[in-house]
Amino acid sequence: MFDQTSVDTGASTTSAAMPVVELLSVDKVFANGTRGLAPVDLAIQPGEFISLIGPSGCGKSTLLKLIANLIEPTDGKMQWWRGDFEKVGSPGKRLAFVFQDPTLMPWAKVDRNVCLPLELAGVPKEEAKARAATALEHVGLSAAARRYPRQLSGGMRMRVSIARALVTEPDLLLMDEPFGALDEFTRNKLDEDLVNLCHARGLTNVFVTHSIYEAVFLSTRIVVMASNPGRIFAEFRVDEPMPRDENFRRSDRFAALCRDMSALLSDASLASVIA
Numbered sequence: 001m002f003d004q005t006s007v008d009t010g011a012s013t014t015s016a017a018m019p020v021v022e023l024l025s026v027d028k029v030f031a032n033g034t035r036g037l038a039p040v041d042l043a044i045q046p047g048e049f050i051s052l053i054g055p056s057g058c059g060k061s062t063l064l065k066l067i068a069n070l071i072e073p074t075d076g077k078m079q080w081w082r083g084d085f086e087k088v089g090s091p092g093k094r095l096a097f098v099f100q101d102p103t104l105m106p107w108a109k110v111d112r113n114v115c116l117p118l119e120l121a122g123v124p125k126e127e128a129k130a131r132a133a134t135a136l137e138h139v140g141l142s143a144a145a146r147r148y149p150r151q152l153s154g155g156m157r158m159r160v161s162i163a164r165a166l167v168t169e170p171d172l173l174l175m176d177e178p179f180g181a182l183d184e185f186t187r188n189k190l191d192e193d194l195v196n197l198c199h200a201r202g203l204t205n206v207f208v209t210h211s212i213y214e215a216v217f218l219s220t221r222i223v224v225m226a227s228n229p230g231r232i233f234a235e236f237r238v239d240e241p242m243p244r245d246e247n248f249r250r251s252d253r254f255a256a257l258c259r260d261m262s263a264l265l266s267d268a269s270l271a272s273v274i275a
């Protein structure tokens with residue numbers, strides 16, 4: 001269970017707050033001429049949990065990589081906290097990325113894996129150790145700190161990966177299908193812990209998923225994408241209270257939201273077919 005201790009980050013979901021990220025007519029054409037994304041406009045507000053969903057190849061990972069500044073737009077303008085990425089964004093400072101594969105160092109124990117971003121940032125060893133211990137506590141893995149990754153289950157390894165992202169105390173968490181390879185039970189549990197942790201800490205999250213259920217459970221807003229060309233097709237708000245739990249997942253309201261999302265996704269798939 002993730003620790004959901006509330007931390008005042010100054011985050012707020014009011015529309016007057018400064019957007020975390022803004023994309024203005026941003027598009028991406030790759031070096032080989034493939035258009036990854038047609039012009040996209042998107043503003044992400046502090047504290048939002050946004051899921052990106054859409055058919056394979058519609059540009060979800062491309063959009064996430066643009067937000068992470070891992071790739072540059074071909075055209076358009078991007079801002080992070082109303083400024084340039086170099087000044088305000090930099091990874092390990094305000095932003096962290098979690099990939100589908102936990103990519104842990106197999107030869108290093110769990111606590112050392114979590115320390116890595118702090119070591120790279122030059123944080124003194126004792127401070128890094130203390131912060132790694134706190135991050136592991138937050139994801140419920142204190143007891144596994146001295147184990148090697150191979151001694152953990154898939155779900156535990158993913159928790160380590162999340163602890164490694166949280167240890168830098170980011171404001172923005174970017175996750176590309178992080179739980180796609182896990183069984184449904186573990187995935188549901190991690191979803192529940194993640195959304196409530198993000199809410200308690202005022203963390204902003206952009207999360208890529210193929211699962212309608214996961215998107216509805218986690219999100220405050222779902223961005224539905226279509227392909228040919230990759231673009232934003234529609235947006236879908238999930239105005240349900242936090243924290244979210246099994247009661248929400250079993251509710252009629254949840255079923256109705258999933259049905260509406262399913263219909264929207266079918267429309268997006270139809271719109272993705274090359275004419």
Ligand SMILES: Nc1ncnc2c1ncn2[C@@H]1O[C@H](COP(=O)(O)OP(=O)(O)OP(=O)(O)O)[C@@H](O)[C@H]1O
Pocket residue numbers: 030031032034035036037054055056057058059060061062063230
């Ligand atoms: N480095 C690259 N060079 C050329 N084309 C690329 C590159 N990365 C992605 N693309 C293309 O851009 C389009 C969008 O890819 P992207 O990976 O963003 O899709 P996606 O929505 O994440 O798909 P999936 O659901 O399968 O992960 C695809 O046509 C893909 O082939």
Ligand SMILES: [Mg+2]
Pocket residue numbers: 060061062
């Ligand atoms: Mg992808």
